Structures are given as C-alpha cells and as structure tokens.
Amino acid sequence: MTGSRAVTSPLLGPGPEFDFIRAIARALGSAAGPLGDDCALIPDGTTTLALSTDVSVEGVHFRRDWLAPREIGWRAAAGALSDLAAEGAEAIGVFAAVTGPRSLAERDLVELMRGVGDAATSVGGKVLGGDLSAGTQWSVAITVVGRAPRPVTRGGARPGDGLWVTGALGAPRAALEAWLRGDPPSADARDAFAHPVPRVVAGSWLAAHGATAMLDLSDGLAGDARHVAAASEVHLDVELDRLPVAPAVAAEAGRLGVVPAVFAAQGGEDYELLVALPAGFGPAESEAFRAAAGVGLTRIGAVAPGVGVRLLRGDDEVVLPGFDHFR
Amino acid sequence: MTGSRAVTSPLLGPGPEFDFIRAIARALGSAAGPLGDDCALIPDGTTTLALSTDVSVEGVHFRRDWLAPREIGWRAAAGALSDLAAEGAEAIGVFAAVTGPRSLAERDLVELMRGVGDAATSVGGKVLGGDLSAGTQWSVAITVVGRAPRPVTRGGARPGDGLWVTGALGAPRAALEAWLRGDPPSADARDAFAHPVPRVVAGSWLAAHGATAMLDLSDGLAGDARHVAAASEVHLDVELDRLPVAPAVAAEAGRLGVVPAVFAAQGGEDYELLVALPAGFGPAESEAFRAAAGVGLTRIGAVAPGVGVRLLRGDDEVVLPGFDHFR
Numbered sequence: 001m002t003g004s005r006a007v008t009s010p011l012l013g014p015g016p017e018f019d020f021i022r023a024i025a026r027a028l029g030s031a032a033g034p035l036g037d038d039c040a041l042i043p044d045g046t047t048t049l050a051l052s053t054d055v056s057v058e059g060v061h062f063r064r065d066w067l068a069p070r071e072i073g074w075r076a077a078a079g080a081l082s083d084l085a086a087e088g089a090e091a092i093g094v095f096a097a098v099t100g101p102r103s104l105a106e107r108d109l110v111e112l113m114r115g116v117g118d119a120a121t122s123v124g125g126k127v128l129g130g131d132l133s134a135g136t137q138w139s140v141a142i143t144v145v146g147r148a149p150r151p152v153t154r155g156g157a158r159p160g161d162g163l164w165v166t167g168a169l170g171a172p173r174a175a176l177e178a179w180l181r182g183d184p185p186s187a188d189a190r191d192a193f194a195h196p197v198p199r200v201v202a203g204s205w206l207a208a209h210g211a212t213a214m215l216d217l218s219d220g221l222a223g224d225a226r227h228v229a230a231a232s233e234v235h236l237d238v239e240l241d242r243l244p245v246a247p248a249v250a251a252e253a254g255r256l257g258v259v260p261a262v263f264a265a266q267g268g269e270d271y272e273l274l275v276a277l278p279a280g281f282g283p284a285e286s287e288a289f290r291a292a293a294g295v296g297l298t299r300i301g302a303v304a305p306g307v308g309v310r311l312l313r314g315d316d317e318v319v320l321p322g323f324d325h326f327r
Numbered sequence: 328m329t330g331s332r333a334v335t336s337p338l339l340g341p342g343p344e345f346d347f348i349r350a351i352a353r354a355l356g357s358a359a360g361p362l363g364d365d366c367a368l369i370p371d372g373t374t375t376l377a378l379s380t381d382v383s384v385e386g387v388h389f390r391r392d393w394l395a396p397r398e399i400g401w402r403a404a405a406g407a408l409s410d411l412a413a414e415g416a417e418a419i420g421v422f423a424a425v426t427g428p429r430s431l432a433e434r435d436l437v438e439l440m441r442g443v444g445d446a447a448t449s450v451g452g453k454v455l456g457g458d459l460s461a462g463t464q465w466s467v468a469i470t471v472v473g474r475a476p477r478p479v480t481r482g483g484a485r486p487g488d489g490l491w492v493t494g495a496l497g498a499p500r501a502a503l504e505a506w507l508r509g510d511p512p513s514a515d516a517r518d519a520f521a522h523p524v525p526r527v528v529a530g531s532w533l534a535a536h537g538a539t540a541m542l543d544l545s546d547g548l549a550g551d552a553r554h555v556a557a558a559s560e561v562h563l564d565v566e567l568d569r570l571p572v573a574p575a576v577a578a579e580a581g582r583l584g585v586v587p588a589v590f591a592a593q594g595g596e597d598y599e600l601l602v603a604l605p606a607g608f609g610p611a612e613s614e615a616f617r618a619a620a621g622v623g624l625t626r627i628g629a630v631a632p633g634v635g636v637r638l639l640r641g642d643d644e645v646v647l648p649g650f651d652h653f654r
Contacts, residue, residue, distance in 0.1 A: 020433055021459070027437045031444030033420055033453040040455035042419060042472070045372050051455065053470055055424035057462045092369060093360055097382035097424070097468035106347055110354045117358030126360040128367035128378065131468070132348070135384045141424035141458070141468030143380055145369070 415534025
C-alpha cells in the first residue's frame with residue numbers, strides 16, 4: 001500500500017525504500033524466515049498456510065474526509081487480502097489491530113470493524129481477532145491468514161511466458177489526484193479507491209491454471225513488475241498500449257498531460273493481479289477465467305531472458321522515475 | 328497490553344472497555360470467528376494453529392525516553408508471544424507492522440526489528456514478514472502464529488482446581504510508577520518492563536500437564552482473573568498473601584501506601600501465566616515445572632462454584648476498582 005512496504009526479500013527491485021528493507025533483512029539474519037513474497041508461506045501437511053501483514057495509516061494511506069469509517073476498514077482489509085490473492089490462497093480470516101484517538105466515537109470504530117468484516121466475508125473469511133489502542137491517529141494493521149493448495153510466488157516466471165493483468169488499472173490513482181487537487185473524484189474513481197476488490201477467486205483460479213508467478217499491484221505496475229523480474233530473474237516487456245486502463249483515468253491523465261497508460265502504470269493501490277502464464281494460455285483460457293472470476297484478464301507483455309523491466313510504446317521504451325513510498 | 332484490548336468474546340469480564348469490544352462483536356455477528364481467548368484457534372489436522380495480534384503505541388504502551396528501540400521491539404513482540412504461551416502453543420513466528428515518523432532514523436528502525444527478532448528467536452520462532460509505514464508516532468502491531476498440540480483456553484477451569492501463577496508480579500508496574508513520577512526505576516523493575524519473558528516453554532509444559540484454563544496477565548491479576556471466571560463460569564478465590572510479589576514492588580507500593588500484594592495484583596504487563604490446575608497438582612509437580620520451565624509456579628487460590636472473583640486478605644475481601652485501558 002502507498003506509504004508502506006512489506007518487509008520482504010533481497011530479491012526486491014531497486015529503490016531507497018527497498019534498501020531500507022534489505023537493511024532490516026540483513027540485521028535479522030537467521031532470525032528472519034524465508035522472506036520474499038506477498039505472503040509468508042508455511043508448509044502445513046498437504047497444503048500451505050499463507051500469511052501477510054499490511055498497515056494503513058491516516059494521512060498516509062487515507063484521509064478521514066475522503067472515506068467513511070466503514071470504507072477505511074474495507075480498504076485496509078481488502079488491501080491485505082489482496083496479498084492472499086497474489087499467492088493463489090483462499091482466505092481463512094483476518095486480524096485487525098486498530099489505533100485511534102481517545103475521542104474516537106464508538107460508532108466510528110464499530111463501523112470500521114464492520115468494513116473489515118465486510119471485506120473478510122466477501123472472500124469467505126472471518127474476523128478472527130484484533131486489538132485496540134489509543135493513539136494520535138487512526139491506524140489499521142491487518143494480518144491475513146489463508147491456505148494455498150498451490151502457492152504462486154513472484155519467483156517462477158520463465159522466458160516465453162505471457163504477462164497478464166486482471167481488471168483495469170489507474171482508477172484509484174485518478175481518485176487520489178482529484179482529492180489532492182481539492183476536487184471530488186468521479187464516482188467510479190472514488191469507488192475503486194474506497195472499495196477495492198481482493199482478487200481471491202481470480203488468484204485461486206490462476207494458481208490452478210498454470211500461473212508461474214503472481215503479485216498484486218500495490219505500488220503501480222511500473223514498480224511492481226520489477227519485483228517479479230528480480231525474484232524470477234527474468235526480463236519483462238510491458239506493452240503500454242495493451243494496458244487495460246480504467247475509464248476514470250482519461251480526464252485525470254489529461255490534466256497532468258500524461259498518456260493514460262503511463263498514468264495507469266504509475267498508479268498505486270490497484271490491487272489487481274500481475275501474473276505470468278505459460279505461452280499456451282490464450283484468448284480461450286482468458287474467457288474461461290472471466291467466466292469463473294467475474295473480471296477480465298488482459299495480456300500486456302511477455303517474459304524474456306535477462307533481468308529487468310522495459311515499458312514499451314510501440315518500439316520505444318518509456319523510462320519512468322523510481323517510486324519511493326516511505327521517505 | 329495497557330491501553331489496548333484484544334477483540335474477544337462476550338465472555339469477557341465487566342468494564343466499559345470490554346463493553347466497547349462487545350459492541351464490535353455484536354456488529355460483526357457471523358462475520359466474526361469464534362472469538363474469546365488469548366489467541367484465535369484454527370483446527371489444523373492433528374494440531375491447532377494459534378494466532379493473535381497485539382499493538383504497542385508510543386505514549387500509550389511505552390515512551391521513547393524510557394526504552395531503546397531494540398527494547399521497544401522486544402517488548403512488543405514478547406507481549407504478543409505471551410498470548411501463544413497462554414494457549415500452550417509453540418511459536419512459529421511473528422509479523423511486525425511498524426509505523427514511525429518520517430524522520431525516523433534507519434538505525435532505530437533496524438534496531439527495533441532486531442528486538443522483534445530477538446524475542447521471536449528466544450522462543451524458537453522467526454520474523455516471517457511485516458510492513459512499514461510513515462505515521463505521526465511509533466506504533467508496532469505484532470501478529471504471532473504458533474501451534475498448540477493441546478490448546479488451553481480461558482474457559483476450562485472447574486470447581487476444585489487450584490489457581491496458580493508463574494514468576495513474580497508487579498515489577499513492570501513498579502517501573503511505570505517510577506517513570507511517571509519522574510524517577511529512574513530500579514534496575515530490576517526496568518528490566519522486567521523492558522524485557523518481559525514470554526512464558527512459551529512454561530505454557531507448553533502446563534498444557535501438557537493438565538492445565539484446565541490459562542491466560543497471560545496483561546492487565547493485572549485483579550482484572551484478568553475476571554476473564555477466566557467469566558469464560559469458565561466459575562468463582563475464583565485469590566489469596567493475596569500468597570501472591571509472588573517481585574522484590575522491586577516494596578518501595579513503590581510503600582510510596583503509594585498500598586500493600587505490596589495489592590499493588591502487584593493491579594499491575595499490568597506482567598506477562599506471567601495465570602493457570603488453573605487439577606487439585607492433584609501439588610508441590611512436587613510445581614518443582615518439576617520449575618526445573619522444566621526455569622521459572623517458579625505459585626498456588627495463589629482456588630476455583631469454586633459460582634461466577635466472579637474474590638481477592639482475600641485472610642478472611643477479608645479486598646475490593647479493587649475496575650480497570651479500563653482504552654478510554
């Protein structure tokens with residue numbers, strides 16, 4: 001999520017934010033588990049447990065005048081559940097550690113927890129526990145737990161695979177740009193920001209149908225693709241003209257004088273899945289996916305030998321600046 | 328932990344803080360799992376997964392001029408691991424969601440995570456993941472995951488059982504009282520506050536030796552005992568004269584004009600285990616426990632029919648005011 005970063009592996013892409021995380025991993029040494037993916041994976045008999053923690057902080061990830069308490073709860077939980085989706089895991093449940101000012105109305109906190117519960121039940125999970133504390137600002141740390149019959153990490157993409165993405169990109173960023181400018185966002189953009197859909201059904205389907213690598217887009221395609229490239233030790237070519245750009249993007253991108261696909265590639269909090277699939281996965285399989293998961297799947301590029309990511313418009317490479325959330 | 332409260336069941340003891348949690352549980356309805364213990368318990372083949380979330384917030388649970396970053400990390404993780412101990416669970420690992428001001432030195436954050444790692448490895452666990460975010464204050468949300476071969480809830484105490492407690496009580500409160508007065512705490516008191524030992528080995532031993540109910544003392548014996556009484560639907564008689572009071576308590580209790588055992592019964596963050604054991608559990612078993620767990624076990628009372636808690640000095644009942652952390 002914006003402003004935050006999973007403590008994951010040395011296999012992360014470049015950037016000062018990720019250098020910070022690498023410093024932690026070095027300091028922990030053998031005290032750290034096998035870090036390095038959307039979730040921690042714990043082998044468990046014939047299946048694998050998947051767990052992940054995400055924190056949402058007022059003023060960093062949301063503002064209270066943008067979202068109602070129930071939306072804050074949904075969004076925090078959905079963002080964390082998206083990490084289960086990215087492993088191909090089914091949800092068991094969520095834990096919520098919530099801080100808020102002492103003046104916090106009981107009603108607001110109950111509504112926030114309702115939103116957490118809505119998101120959990122939307123993917124077949126439950127609220128399994130939590131903790132409450134006073135604090136100077138609202139903060140919601142969500143831990144998700146699920147089971148992955150066949151976990152899909154970021155590290156399995158192979159040259160020759162196709163690169164695909166679920167849904168449409170850029171609408172949450174469109175909402176953010178409008179708010180930051182002081183305007184109300186369009187209804188579509190606002191809904192995409194306030195009510196992201198964790199792609200748990202989609203992720204399970206993809207895991208069962210050959211996905212070789214998967215990740216959820218929390219920092220924007222341009223940056224997140226680098227993690228797949230680094231973890232899989234492959235090169236990714238992304239054809240920007242193929243990007244499924246959300247309708248809400250056009251107006252906001254136009255204001256900034258940015259091509260919509262570039263705007264969408266630099267968005268954050270899309271919570272769509274970026275997935276590598278074998279070359280044989282084509283339009284027929286994509287249609288079967290849509291029927292099963294209720295969301296589209298678009299081929300946006302290819303996996304090649306090498307290491308790195310190239311964003312292409314036609315034959316030209318587009319170079320986007322790095323992205324750094326924490327500092 | 329002080330200032331925080333696990334979102335648990337309608338079986339909690341009385342108090343406005345717990346009314347708040349009951350309101351959340353009501354609002355969640357069927358979206359909530361079977362809440363009501365130190366950990367959520369997820370059956371998992373021949374064993375049971377135990378998970379819990381705890382949040383520590385600057386200015387509520389600690390002050391930065393009291394503790395070094397590594398101690399903040401240890402204490403946050405140890406407090407959460409204590410919930411595993413209270414179920415008789417072994418630790419698998421911890422997740423840390425950390426927020427801190429943008430000015431936070433990388434060194435401090437790395438040290439904090441070292442402390443988290445120290446606590447995890449002290450009980451055979453690892454740091455399995457985390458998340459970082461900017462925020463206005465330091466906050467550390469720890470989620471622990473473990474396995475309980477034979478989980479011990481708060482709800483199994485039976486009339487006739489003995490009531491026991493591990494270790495000695497009151498030293499963390501002694502440190503807190505000194506700090507709040509503006510004095511440095513004694514070395515013993517400070518160490519108990521900064522470096523609580525999660526009783527994971529003790530909890531596993533007790534679970535394997537007949538414990539019928541168990542809970543870790545985070546809000547003070549006087550309040551926490553009520554949760555065991557409510558969940559087990561029993562009456563607890565606590566003989567204050569039997570309480571194992573930490574040596575650091577005497578001076579601080581004296582300043583407040585409070586009997587040391589009463590001071591210790593109202594402490595918080597002791598992270599010792601309160602446990603009900605069958606009547607046959609006696610001095611020999613207690614010695615075997617000490618040899619195995621490296622900490623003492625003291626019989627402080629008995630479980631009787633009825634519902635509630637009585638704190639006794641000789642034949643007289645001591646009535647302590649209720650305790651409310653969140654408001």
